[in-house]
Amino acid sequence: xxxxxxxxxxxxxxxxxxxxxxxxxxxxxxxxxxxxxxxxxxxxxxxxxxxxxxxxxxxxxxxxxxxxxxxxxxxxxxxxxxxxxxxxxxxxxxxxxxxxxxxxxxxxxxxxxxxxxxxxxxxxxxxxxxxxxxxxxxxxxxxxxxxxxxxxxxxxxxxxxxxxxxxxxxxxxxxxxxxxxxxxxxxxxxxxxxxxxxxxxxxxxxxxxxxxxxxxxxxxxxxxxxxxxxxxxxxxxxxxxxxx
Amino acid sequence: xxxxxxxxxxxxxxxxxxxxxxxxxxxxxxxxxxxxxxxxxxxxxxxxxxxxxxxxxxxxxxxxxxxxxxxxxxxxxxxxxxxxxxxxxxxxxxxxxxxxxxxxxxxxxxxxxxxxxxxxxxxxxxxxxxxxxxxxxxxxxxxxxxxxxxxxxxxxxxxxx
Numbered sequence: 407x408x409x410x411x412x413x414x415x416x417x418x419x420x421x422x423x424x425x426x427x428x429x430x431x432x433x434x435x436x437x438x439x440x441x442x443x444x445x446x447x448x449x450x451x452x453x454x455x456x457x458x459x460x461x462x463x464x465x466x467x468x469x470x471x472x473x474x475x476x477x478x479x480x481x482x483x484x485x486x487x488x489x490x491x492x493x494x495x496x497x498x499x500x501x502x503x504x505x506x507x508x509x510x511x512x513x514x515x516x517x518x519x520x521x522x523x524x525x526x527x528x529x530x531x532x533x534x535x536x537x538x539x540x541x542x543x544x545x546x547x548x549x550x551x552x553x554x555x556x557x558x559x560x561x562x563x564x565x566x567x568x569x570x571x572x573x574x575x576x577x578x579x580x581x582x583x584x585x586x587x588x589x590x591x592x593x594x595x596x597x598x599x600x601x602x603x604x605x606x607x608x609x610x611x612x613x614x615x616x617x618x619x620x621x622x623x624x625x626x627x628x629x630x631x632x633x634x635x636x637x638x639x640x641x642x643x644x645x646x647x648x649x650x
Numbered sequence: 651x652x653x654x655x656x657x658x659x660x661x662x663x664x665x666x667x668x669x670x671x672x673x674x675x676x677x678x679x680x681x682x683x684x685x686x687x688x689x690x691x692x693x694x695x696x697x698x699x700x701x702x703x704x705x706x707x708x709x710x711x712x713x714x715x716x717x718x719x720x721x722x723x724x725x726x727x728x729x730x731x732x733x734x735x736x737x738x739x740x741x742x743x744x745x746x747x748x749x750x751x752x753x754x755x756x757x758x759x760x761x762x763x764x765x766x767x768x769x770x771x772x773x774x775x776x777x778x779x780x781x782x783x784x785x786x787x788x789x790x791x792x793x794x795x796x797x798x799x800x801x802x803x804x805x806x807x808x809x810x811x
Contacts, residue, residue: 412794419768421775450801454769456743457750461665470660470682560772 409433414440418447419561420548427548455560531583532599542590542597550579550590550597554644556637568634569643570626575650577643578629580622589625592648601625652692655701656685662771666706669766670713672755683716684709703773706781710763753803761796768793 409417409430416422417430434440531546542550549564559566567580567587578591588602603619635643663684667677687708688695695704754762767778779789 412790415794415797416775416790419775446801447797450797450804451769453746453804454750454754454765454800455772457747457754458665458669458770460747461668462661464661464664466660466664467678470664470678470685471657561768561774563774 409440411443414443415447418444419451420545420552420559421561422548423544424548451561531586532602540599540602542599546581546583546590547597550581551648552644554637554640555579555635556640567622568626569640570630570634571632571643572629573631577648577650578626580626587619587622589622589629591629652695652701653689656688656705659702659705660685662702663705663709666766666771667709667713669754669770670759670762672751680709680713683712687712700777700780703777703780706767706771706773707783710781714759749804749807753800753807756803757796757799760792761799764789764793764796765800769797 413422413426413430414434417427417434422430434444531542531544532540533543534540541547545562546564549559549562549566553559553562553564553566555566555569563583565582567582569577569579572578572591576592578589579597580589581587586602586604588599590597590599592598601621603621660681663681664677667680667684668674671677671680684705688705695701754765757765763782764778767773767781768775773781775786775789775793778793779786782789784792
């Protein structure tokens, strides 16, 4: 099967929706030429992103700061410094409470069931069956299968928090998408979402809402066997398709 | 508190501005103009929509209709300024960064904007299309062409050390 460069680019950027994403993924796995094109797109993205990343760490000149905003700016600086530290160090279980303390967000509710719509984007990230059990779909499902917590995915709206093996031998991963955060556990070919929370984050701070709300922390503690996966173990689990 | 929310976006605005203007002072001028415009017309911001997209659109428009005309073209690529990062990173990473900055400066305006939004800032296609006020299909083809052009400039750069 031939795919246009635009399709391969969109795939590399995590912009394809299912079922096309899975189709392209299969084709890319089967064809080294396609894989090399996808790698090229990702490498360019990485290089360009890295070339300007340093700007985020520069102090913001006083002339740009509106009155009364210093607190927010120092929060932002602290966040980016923290993100760098986390990117450099293997993620451990104890990093979560630090995130929770850092983010100025408030959990306003735990969504227990029903079809939950992302009002900002108008598309659904989870579906729910008659019993109220939620399953990840679309971009969220793709990110849960593909993204690594140990690797930045600048093109994705989904942030993976931690990945871990469960006491019954499966895998779960915590995630956040905008102001939502939750836990997803692999079940066959699907990602079940036992807990999904919505936090009240200021508009425009969607990328910063990476805290793990209490409900998610508790869901992790209930299920985790040992500690969270390190980068190598996480990658290996992904290679196995998150099968036990 | 729109002012606080805008302030929280300052680092990303500065980064985006840097990717389209190259010069620190010009980039900050652009951000300042955009901040003033945003605060001056905050009533135009629709609650519930993405503030970052709205702000990037203001930056883009400020760049096209005001700031672009002010900058001196000979300042477009300022290697001495890039030297500020030397010592923090390996020289190879530094070279790579400079090569990207230089290649970006040689792109067309249209291509630079789309690269700045999608590859530098990491906006989803849909949001980038909204910022540029173009349909998704146009965004995708423009982005593909911009990447081609950038890749080619970078390959040429590597071929001539």
